Structures are given as structure tokens and as C-alpha cells.
Amino acid sequence: MDFEPSSEQQMLIDQVRRYVREEIIPLEAKLDPDASELPPEDFKRLTEKTKAMGLFGIDIPKEFGGPDIDIVTRTMLAIEMAQHRAGLYVPCYGTFGGAGLAQIFEANDDQKERYLYPTLRGEKKAFFGLTEPSGGSDPARAIQTKAERKDNGWVLNGAKIFISNADRAQYGIVFARTDASKGRAGITCFIVDSDTPGFHVRRVVHTLRSSHYATELEFKDCWVSDHQVLGEVNKGFAVANDRLTRQRIPYAAGCIGVAIAAHEMAIEWAKMRTTFGEKLANRQAVQWMLVDNEIDIRTARHFTLEAAEKARRGVPFRTEAAIAKLMASEGGGRVVDRAMQIHGGMGMTKDLPLERWYREMRIRRVGEGPSEVQRMVIAREILGSNLR
Amino acid sequence: MSIRLRLDKPWRPLTHEEATRLPGQLGVYQIADAAGTVLYIGQAGARAPFGLRSELQREASERGPGCQFRIEVNMQYRSRWFELLMVHRADHGALPPDNARNPPPVLGRLSPA
Numbered sequence: 001m002d003f004e005p006s007s008e009q010q011m012l013i014d015q016v017r018r019y020v021r022e023e024i025i026p027l028e029a030k031l032d033p034d035a036s037e038l039p040p041e042d043f044k045r046l047t048e049k050t051k052a053m054g055l056f057g058i059d060i061p062k063e064f065g066g067p068d069i070d071i072v073t074r075t076m077l078a079i080e081m082a083q084h085r086a087g088l089y090v091p092c093y094g095t096f097g098g099a100g101l102a103q104i105f106e107a108n109d110d111q112k113e114r115y116l117y118p119t120l121r122g123e124k125k126a127f128f129g130l131t132e133p134s135g136g137s138d139p140a141r142a143i144q145t146k147a148e149r150k151d152n153g154w155v156l157n158g159a160k161i162f163i164s165n166a167d168r169a170q171y172g173i174v175f176a177r178t179d180a181s182k183g184r185a186g187i188t189c190f191i192v193d194s195d196t197p198g199f200h201v202r203r204v205v206h207t208l209r210s211s212h213y214a215t216e217l218e219f220k221d222c223w224v225s226d227h228q229v230l231g232e233v234n235k236g237f238a239v240a241n242d243r244l245t246r247q248r249i250p251y252a253a254g255c256i257g258v259a260i261a262a263h264e265m266a267i268e269w270a271k272m273r274t275t276f277g278e279k280l281a282n283r284q285a286v287q288w289m290l291v292d293n294e295i296d297i298r299t300a301r302h303f304t305l306e307a308a309e310k311a312r313r314g315v316p317f318r319t320e321a322a323i324a325k326l327m328a329s330e331g332g333g334r335v336v337d338r339a340m341q342i343h344g345g346m347g348m349t350k351d352l353p354l355e356r357w358y359r360e361m362r363i364r365r366v367g368e369g370p371s372e373v374q375r376m377v378i379a380r381e382i383l384g385s386n387l388r
Numbered sequence: 389m390s391i392r393l394r395l396d397k398p399w400r401p402l403t404h405e406e407a408t409r410l411p412g413q414l415g416v417y418q419i420a421d422a423a424g425t426v427l428y429i430g431q432a433g434a435r436a437p438f439g440l441r442s443e444l445q446r447e448a449s450e451r452g453p454g455c456q457f458r459i460e461v462n463m464q465y466r467s468r469w470f471e472l473l474m475v476h477r478a479d480h481g482a483l484p485p486d487n488a489r490n491p492p493p494v495l496g497r498l499s500p501a
Contacts (some may be wrong), residue, residue: 034466035466201498204474212467213467
């Protein structure tokens with residue numbers, strides 16, 4: 001399958017590439033190397049610019065006011081948006097907007113008024129509360145947060161961990177066990193307002209990312225009404241699972257974008273740097289590292305666009321998304337590692353973005369389902385779904 | 389495993405001499421008045437020429453005598469800085485006065501147990 005961009009796609013890619021190089025990278029040079037946010041005045045100015053480009057809210061479906069760009073093109077653009085220092089986790093510092101949590105599009109009309117539309121207007125932010133201290137890779141079995149029936153509603157008790165943005169969000173989507181006897185068929189998805197009594201953000205969880213932190217949450221007799229159930233009772237896992245699969249494509253695209261940026265830096269450095277009277281680029285050891293980078297990037301790009309193409313056509317893409325996520329996160333990590341090696345000592349410093357990418361790229365092999373889970377998904381496909 | 393949310397090291401006098409003895413590493417710091425009331429929570433990021441040392445030297449020059457400080461060397465200086473600000477606000481109901489004058493654009497809420 002040919003994944004070369006069409007002329008229309010190339011035009012959009014060029015537009016985003018220019019935006020990253022002319023707007024984001026110069027601004028980024030003035031920020032702390034670990035910064036994840038722009039000064040408010042720059043954010044506002046650049047958001048106006050992406051709106052004028054017609055690319056704001058790129059992930060928002062057309063019927064909700066999005067720019068109607070298909071997922072393959074969006075994936076190509078996501079690869080471009082990530083090509084700067086903060087790009088892996090904060091592509092273009094959020095100036096292209098976003099659709100928020102995919103699940104909230106499943107909300108009923110009342111919930112859409114209260115949560116979806118304010119989110120799309122940028123008035124509300126949300127967190128995704130799935131992972132628990134008991135585990136994140138197998139949420140269907142690991143979820144211990146309980147929701148018990150009481151007074152036309154539910155009482156939540158339990159804890160969540162590694163939850164991004166819960167301290168800043170106005171609401172979150174929280175998965176809790178509503179029927180202990182049913183495994184994955186006993187999980188329900190709730191919308192929880194951050195000011196609900198009994199909802200607590202207990203602490204910051206520091207990670208390799210200095211720029212950003214996760215949080216640990218506690219639900220202590222946290223009562224929510226029936227109106228806060230997202231979807232149907234005991235059918236929350238399907239909501240979570242769909243999101244986890246879809247999210248793997250842009251997740252992979254971010255890894256590819258950063259890998260391309262690191263690779264380009266390494267090529268430039270290899271052509272410029274002389275040691276023992278010879279350019280690095282003339283040394284076979286360095287050439288082979290660059291070749292391996294090229295292969296990792298092309299492979300990841302191919303499989304990621306293949307997954308996006310299947311998603312675009314509306315056919316099952318779970319296996320392809322798993323392959324894409326696996327190839328891009330592992331290959332991206334290797335590319336950044338080799339780029340650091342080629343740069344030598346400078347590659348380890350905060351003067352260059354490589355050290356930040358190195359730390360953040362390591363997280364990508366665990367986030368959104370670790371490599372082992374992706375391999376498990378692929379193994380089920382090739383060996384048969386009845387395997388345990 | 390205990391998780392340390394608050395800085396609880398002894399205060400040191402904020403003087404140029406004391407600041408000069410600090411490591412040139414990344415990290416966070418607090419400035420307090422003579423009574424130990426926290427006035428400011430700062431970070432020494434990678435743009436600081438000598439990390440904590442140069443940041444505290446600058447603080448000493450700008451604030452003059454009568455203040456105290458304490459530091460924490462921390463590579464996660466940004467997320468730790470946000471954490472200290474949120475914990476302070478949870479404990480005292482407000483940011484330290486010198487942070488309140490120029491708060492970070494978005495600061496979360498924390499309710500530590």
C-alpha cells in the first residue's frame with residue numbers, strides 16, 4: 001500500500017511544518033528545556049493562528065464543528081506536530097486544540113450539553129481515570145474502585161494512579177466496578193465533577209518527565225447521580241477499550257515525529273562534526289546507525305499509516321494499532337538513543353532536545369499499553385482469540 | 389516507602405556567602421522571612437547558569453539581609469515546583485506572597501491526605 005501523501009495532504013503537511021519551524025521552535029528556544037506550556041499571550045496568539053489555518057480542533061468530528069480531516073491525514077499531521085522539543089507529549093503546546101476524551105462523544109444529550117460542548121469550546125478540561133495501583137495493563141481485572149447503588153446514584157470508593165491532569169480538570173471519566181462477579185462485564189464508566197465531595201487529588205506522581213506529572217486520586221464515599229453514568233451500567237469496559245485502541249495511532253505518530261527530528265539532527269551533526277580528521281558521516285559505524293534510524297522510522301510510519309487507513313475505512317484495526325504503537329515506541333526509542341550516541345557528550349545535555357526525548361520516549365514503551373500487551377494483542381490475532 | 393511532599397530541611401541564612409556554597413545543580417528552593425514564613429517557592433531550571441547556586445545568589449542580591457532559604461536538588465524540578473506550590477496552597481489557602489504576584493498560568497488543586 002502506498003502511503004505517499006497526496007498533493008492535498010502534502011499542502012497541509014507543509015503548512016504544519018512551517019508552523020512548527022517558524023512559530024514553535026523559535027519560541028521554545030526561550031523556554032525552560034522541560035517546559036510544557038507557553039506563556040498565555042503566546043498561546044492565545046498561536047491558537048488564533050491555527051484557527052485561521054483551518055486546523056484548530058483537528059480531532060473533532062465534523063458534526064461537532066471539526067475541520068473534517070480524515071484520520072490518515074491527521075496522522076501525517078500529528079507526525080509533523082511532534083517535531084520539536086516538547087512535541088512528544090505536548091505537540092505544538094496544544095495550540096491546535098483537541099477533541100478531549102474520545103469517550104465523551106458517547107455521552108447522552110444532557111451530558112453533551114454539560115461536558116462535551118464546554119470541552120470543545122475550551123471551557124472545560126477532563127481527565128481519564130482508568131489505571132489503579134493494582135495495575136494498568138489489565139484494567140478489566142485490576143479495577144478495584146467500587147461503585148455501589150445508593151439514593152438514585154452511586155457511591156464510589158477506591159483509588160486511581162498515573163492520572164494526568166486530574167488536578168487541573170473540571171471533570172473526569174472514571175471507571176469503577178459495579179458488579180464484582182462479572183469481570184470486564186461488571187465495569188461502569190462515570191463522569192465525575194472535580195468538585196464532587198469525596199473526590200480527592202492526593203498527590204503528584206513524579207516520573208521521567210520533569211515537565212509534567214501524573215496524580216494519584218482517592219474516591220471516598222464520593223456520590224454521583226445516575227445522570228453521571230456514561231453509556232450503560234456494566235458496559236464501561238467497551239468504552240475504555242475503544243479509546244485505548246484509537247489512541248494508539250496518534251500515540252505512535254508522536255513517536256515517529258520525534259524520531260524524525262532526532263534523526264535529522266543526527267544527520268546534520270554527522271555531516272558537520274570531524275573527529276580524527278574525518279567527518280562522522282564518512283565512518284561506517286555512524287552510517288550504519290543512521291541507516292538503522294531510517295529503517296526504524298520508515299517501518300513505524302508504514303505500520304502507523306496502515307492502522308490509520310484501516311480506521312478510516314471503518315474495518316477492525318486493533319491488531320494494526322498494536323503493531324503501530326509497538327513499532328513506533330520501540331523504534332523511536334532506538335532512534336533517539338542512536339542520535340544521542342552520534343552527538344556524543346552534547347547529546348546528553350539539556351542544550352539539545354535529545355535528552356528530553358530520551359526520557360520521554362522511554363515512557364512511551366509503557367504508556368497506552370506496554371509493549372508486552374501490544375505483543376499479546378498481536379499474538380491473539382495470529383494464534384486465535386480463544387487463547388488465554 | 390514514605391512520600392515526602394513538603395520541604396522540611398532546616399532553614400539557612402540567605403546570604404551571598406551561603407549561596408556560593410550551593411551546588412550548581414537543578415532543583416527547587418524556598419525563601420522565608422526571619423520567622424520562617426514562606427515568601428517564595430522557586431526553581432533552578434536548566435537555563436540558570438549555575439543552577440541552585442546562581443538562583444540563590446540572585447535571590448540574596450535582590451532581597452538583601454533577613455531572609456532564609458532551603459533547597460532540594462531535583463532533576464524533576466518543574467513537576468516538583470508545581471507540587472510544592474500546590475501543597476503550599478492546600479496547607480495555607482493561598483500561594484506564597486511572591487508567587488501570588490506572578491502565578492503560573494495553570495496550577496492544579498491538590499488535597500494531600
